[in-house]
Amino acid sequence: MHEALSPVADGELARPHPERQESARGPVANGVRAALNGIDMAFRAILVIALVIQLVIVLVGIVSRFWFDESILWADEAAKLFLSLTAFVGGALAFRARHHTTVEFLTAKFSPRWRNSLAIGMDLLVLIAAVVVGDVSLDLISISATSDTPILQINQAWLVLPLAVGLGLTALFALERLAFESRASDLIPAAVVVALLVGLIYAASAMPPSLHLPNGTALAVMLVAFLLAILLGLPVSYAMLLGSVTFLMVSGVAPLIAVAQNAFDGTSNYILLTLPFFIWAGLIMEKGGISLRLVRFAMTLVGHMRGGLLQVVVLTIYMVSGISGSKIADVVAVGSVLRRELQRQGYKPEQGAAVLAASAAMSETIPPSLAMLVLGSVAPISIGTLFIAGLMPAAVIALLLMLLNYALSRRANTPSAPRATASELLSATGGAILPLVMPVIMVIGIRFGVATPTEVSSVAVLYGLVLAFGIYRAVGLAALYEIAVESCLLAGMVLFIIAAAFSFGWTLTAANLPANLAMLLHSAGDNQTVFILGTIVLLIVVGSLLEGLPALIILGPLLMPIATGYGIDIIHYSMIIILAMGVGIFVPPIGIGFYVSCSVSNSRLEATGRAMLPYLAVLLLGVLIVAFVPWFTLAVPHLIQGR
DSSP, rough: OOOOSOOOOTTTOSOOOOOOOOOOOOOHHHHHHHHHHHHHHHHHHHHHHHHHHHHHHHHHHHHHHHHHHHHTTTHHHHHHHHHHHIIIHHHHHHTTOOOSOOOEEEEESOOHHHHHHHHHHHHHHHHHHHOOOOOOOHHHHHHHHHHHHTOOOOHHHHHHHHEEHHHHHHHHHHHHHHHOOOOOOHHHHHHHHHHHHOOOOOOOOTTTTGGOOHHHHHHHHHHHHHHHHHTTTOOOOHHHHHHHHEEEEEEEOOOTTHHHHHHHHHOGGGGGGGGHHHHHHHHHHHHTTHHHHHHHHHHHHHHHHHHHHHHHHHHHHHHHHHTOOOOHHHHHHHHHHHHHHHHTOOOOOOHHHHHHHHHHHHGGGSSSSSHHHHHHSSSOOOOEEEEEEETTHHHHHHHHHHHHHHHHEEEEEEOOOOOOOHHHHHHHHHHHHHHHHHHHHHHHHHHTSSSHHHHHHHHHHHHHHHHIIISSSOOOHHHHHHHHHHHHOOOHHHHHHHHHHHHHHHHHHTTTHHHHHHHHHHHHHHHHHHHHEEEEEEHHHHHHHHSSSHHHHHHHHHHHHHHHHHOOOHHHHHHHHHHHHHHHOOTTTTHHHHHHHHHHHTTTTTHHHHHHHHHHHHHHHHHHHHOOHHHHHHHHHHHHHTT
């Protein structure tokens, strides 16, 4: 399955590959591993300290603005340093913990020996990407050292330094895998093949400008290499970095430092602070038993209907999504709570996994969705408007899923549970009301300008801490530290993907892909309907390969100007691409969310793929309804805005 977004086990540092055994043992090897573990633990502590400091800065800024009418002017500069540290150092630690997204649909069909060789080859490519981009990042540090930040007067080199440190750590951890998890008989052939490929690329870069490949040819070479690397198991973020490096080397359009510069720029937007904060808040709430409280509440509301537990899955995902921005985390939280109960009541594991995956795909437009936050950071869109616009499209698809659950359960003659009593409903409501207050505060606060998305995300963390640690007493100090570490690793992985996607997107623009894409869409049929259908297909396919967020970062800025040209409302179009991307993440057989759902439910991939087909059809129907009936997206924003 994919490596990504699985929660970090307590005390876990470097997770071994399931099919690679340690090849080096003894005092020296043990000493090296102990030293690397020490480095890992030290940087984890640094990230947690930085996360707490950044939270305090934002919370103090809120107090200062509301009570003293003064803003902390240097907060943006501090945020850039924190985001750079989290993206590149946190991304490196996430690589060691095997959190980065990989596609294993193709490699799963190979023999263990071939899978092992491919894993070694992918580690070699990660090493090459880290060394090449890390090398030019040193040049970027030298250039940045000539200026200081305007307010704090911090040398700009300090902001870029985490990029070089993080890539250096990535190279170190890749070497660790190659040294300790590889046999010479597997390592040598993989190293030879990778060396030949890299040699070809460097040979192309050394050619005189007159022999460089034209942009179109270089783009084709890059895309083929990029897709091949992904299908063979290279983490998506490193595939994007290598793709950018490959294009610049064979085309000569710009120096390689552009890859490092754009990767750094991709993490410099202040709004991105919402990502680690919402991830942190979501993990606090879920580890604090919030998911169980919401499941109980949903049981009292819809548990008596046909397919009661399946209806509970849909409703719980809808509610939990208003707390955690990560849909994969929602799958893990809800699936873990309901798995045994589904089996006890006679539901097949694949049926539960299919409903879980479909429900998570539906919930991509429920705030605080990471997809919305990322799209708002790369396109001129109001995040507050996105938040309120996304509630009804998700509700439409949730209703369709519940109707399908009812129909399938009625055909299978699945028994329904007794209706909850008034006292049970009152008790469950009391347990769920405090967690459900948070998403209401978030949406109202952002939409009506009471607070910025970043401020709301910091308040969400504080609110989660009060509930989980103060009121429910569900977590202790040690657990809070582990939650903070997990938040840093997940945030690092997400931010590193954003950085790599930002660089990859710049490369595609340099290759004139937007113009070519516009020409292709016009040739396919110069009308709004064809464009919307093409968008849905494109986002589903690309979303399944790239885990979603890179698809938004790369395609969002490319497609939105075209959509505006067709007269499509930009908020409505945002819902279309987010929902289509969400379907792609959970579409069998390659979507990462599909694999996670199967893993959580302990179901077989083939059986779950078959069970998923009717739900996939309903998801597509829901996306089409939302796409061609803009009212579902725009009614609530227009109502609030008084239109």
